[in-house]
Every structure is written in structure tokens, then in C-alpha cells.
Amino acid sequence: MAINSRDEFIDYIKRDLGDPVIEINVEEQQLDDRIDEALAYWREYHSDAVHRTYIKHQLTAEDITNKFVTVPSDTLHVVRMFSPGSSTTSSRNFFDIKYQMHLNDIADLHSYIGDLGYYEQMQQYLSLLDMQLTGTPQVNFVRRQYRLYIRGEIEDKDLLEGDYIILEAYAYIDENTFSSIWNDIWLKEYAVALVKRQWGTNLMKFDGMQLPGGVQINGRQIYEDAMQEIEKLRERIRLEHELPADFFVG
Incomplete structure (x- = not known):
């Protein structure tokens, strides 16, 4: 039964x-x-007790001051943080070094007649530039505090009030919602x-x-x-x- x-x-x-x-x-x-x-x-x-999820959060003035964000209490681990606005594909500033490298050093894909292989190589090159110039956001998740501390991004003003961040995380399955766990x-x-x-x-x-x-x-x-x-x-x-x-x- x-x-x-x-x-x-x-x-x-x-x-x-x-x-x-x-x-x-x-x-x-x-x-x-x-x-x-x-x-x-x-x-x-x-492994059946958790599921992978993505948490969206808009930074507030308090988050910027504290340099951490509070995550839901059912969060077990935070794997990484994405900052959609900091990618090489969407530079904030016309004078940003990444934008200038795109403008001066990268071939114009609209006028280039190439194949999928060239496109894939270009994407890998863009990813390499992003990794070298932007890097991976450094975060520290303290589980018992339900806090995710953000290192560097806030001090460098790469993240500002109103920006969105996305967290890839693992969260508990709620037994009150999914009764199958009792089996x-x-x-x-x-x-x-x-x-x-x-x-x-x-x-x-x-x-x-x-x-x-x-x-x-x-x-x-x-x-x-x-x-x-x-x-x-x-x-x-x-x-x-x-x-x-x-x-x-x-």
C-alpha cells in the first residue's frame, strides 16, 4: 500500500x-x-532527495551593501552563478574593452560566407575571451546561513543594484508537495x-x-x-x- x-x-x-x-x-x-x-x-x-533548479534574483541596494544574497531555505548547494548582463554577447558599455575587441578584432559574421565549423570556432573564441576578460564569478555558499557571498563582482561594479543573477543550485524535494518520497x-x-x-x-x-x-x-x-x-x-x-x-x- x-x-x-x-x-x-x-x-x-x-x-x-x-x-x-x-x-x-x-x-x-x-x-x-x-x-x-x-x-x-x-x-x-x-540522489532522489534533491533536484537541480535555477534561482532568479534581482539585486537590491541591501544586497550590494551586504555583498551577499539570501537564498531559499530548501537550497542544499549552489553550483555556480550566472550574471546575464556581463557576457561578451551583451556588453554594457560602448567603451568596454570587450566591446572594442569585438568591434576591431572579430570578423564580421554578417558579411562572411562560411560554414558551421567557422561559426563554432568563433563561438569558442568568444567564450575564451569572456573567460579571460570576465572570468567566472566567485561565490561562496554558506548553507547554514542561507547566504551566497559574492566575491569581486560587487567591488568591481560588475554587478549593480537592479541587475539580475541566476543561480544553478540543488534543492530539497518538499515532502508536503511530493508525497511519493514517503515510499x-x-x-x-x-x-x-x-x-x-x-x-x-x-x-x-x-x-x-x-x-x-x-x-x-x-x-x-x-x-x-x-x-x-x-x-x-x-x-x-x-x-x-x-x-x-x-x-x-x-
């Missing part, structure tokens, strides 16, 4: 651990905490293991206590079994589901 909400996810965890046949000694708030913990780890390492196999197994660990922790204080019928409580064994499952799942997500590190280098 497909799981479509957080409440159904909690019910699934309880059933997996034996409820209602066995009483699961975990308080509701503890259940919520363990699910939040599972979601946080899943988002951190699982992720790894997430379900990991959440069950975390709740099992919490159950064992709660019962350890009663270790050795005899119940009616001679049954003895062994919370430590439940805890140790859960820890083994958690370690295996953490190893599996890093080996099988994590995105390559270079996706987030920029």
Missing part, C-alpha cells in the same frame, strides 16, 4: 516493528524526532531502524525486569540490533545512492 503522508509513514513504522501485536514503547514526539532525523540524513546523501525504500528502512534504536534506548533502563509469564526485558539487544542496521544503511546510501562530489563543486 502506497504511503501518502507523514501520519501514514508513522503507522507503517509501528506496524513494521510489530504494532499492534507488540506494544512499541516510543512516545509520539520521539517518533516525530526520529522521522525528522531520517529525512535530514536522506536529504543529505540520497522511498531506503528512507523507510532507515526510519524504522532509528525508531527501533529509540525503542531500545527507552527500554534499557528496565533491562532484566521480569514480566508476567517469565518474559524478561532486553532493551540493550534491541538497541544493538538497531545500531547494526543503521550502520549498514548509512554505508549503503553512501555507496549506492550518493551523487558524485563534483556535482557540488563550483
Whole structure:
């Protein structure tokens, strides 16, 4: 049966651990905490937990003064920043050195009768000029602050108030919008293991206590079994589901 909400996810965890046949000694708030913990780890390492997106932002006077912009709280990584107005194809100023090089040193494509190969070579040459004269904007994303610090572009006045920037980023998939995340196999197994660990922790204080019928409580064994499952799942997500590190280098 497909799981479509957080409440159904909690019910699934309880059933997996034996409820209602066995009483699961975990308080509701503890259940919520363990699910939040599972979601946080899943988002951190699982490729299915994030998606690539592009964020448009118009710079304000406050951004220019602060030299950083605030990004949405669901942003995991910022790969790079584009500044549409700083490309060699759209110089701001007639006296800009890039514009003058276009004017004096680049062949007039309108009067040249050539093939696609020449056009491609010219585009590569323009890209090389852009890289050498403009460079790649240097940015530093501080995730826990939700801030993207812009280095150099603002001091050099390459970016001004009112300019637009575009950020290539990776963001979390919202579980409230896309309920299918609750059916992720790894997430379900990991959440069950975390709740099992919490159950064992709660019962350890009663270790050795005899119940009616001679049954003895062994919370430590439940805890140790859960820890083994958690370690295996953490190893599996890093080996099988994590995105390559270079996706987030920029």
C-alpha cells in the first residue's frame, strides 16, 4: 500500500516493528524526532532527495551593501552563478574593452560566407575571451546561513543594484508537495531502524525486569540490533545512492 503522508509513514513504522501485536514503547514526539532525523540524513546523501533548479534574483541596494544574497531555505548547494548582463554577447558599455575587441578584432559574421565549423570556432573564441576578460564569478555558499557571498563582482561594479543573477543550485524535494518520497525504500528502512534504536534506548533502563509469564526485558539487544542496521544503511546510501562530489563543486 502506497504511503501518502507523514501520519501514514508513522503507522507503517509501528506496524513494521510489530504494532499492534507488540506494544512499541516510543512516545509520539520521539517518533516525530526520529522521522525528522531520517529525512535530514536522506536529504543529505540520497540522489532522489534533491533536484537541480535555477534561482532568479534581482539585486537590491541591501544586497550590494551586504555583498551577499539570501537564498531559499530548501537550497542544499549552489553550483555556480550566472550574471546575464556581463557576457561578451551583451556588453554594457560602448567603451568596454570587450566591446572594442569585438568591434576591431572579430570578423564580421554578417558579411562572411562560411560554414558551421567557422561559426563554432568563433563561438569558442568568444567564450575564451569572456573567460579571460570576465572570468567566472566567485561565490561562496554558506548553507547554514542561507547566504551566497559574492566575491569581486560587487567591488568591481560588475554587478549593480537592479541587475539580475541566476543561480544553478540543488534543492530539497518538499515532502508536503511530493508525497511519493514517503515510499522511498531506503528512507523507510532507515526510519524504522532509528525508531527501533529509540525503542531500545527507552527500554534499557528496565533491562532484566521480569514480566508476567517469565518474559524478561532486553532493551540493550534491541538497541544493538538497531545500531547494526543503521550502520549498514548509512554505508549503503553512501555507496549506492550518493551523487558524485563534483556535482557540488563550483
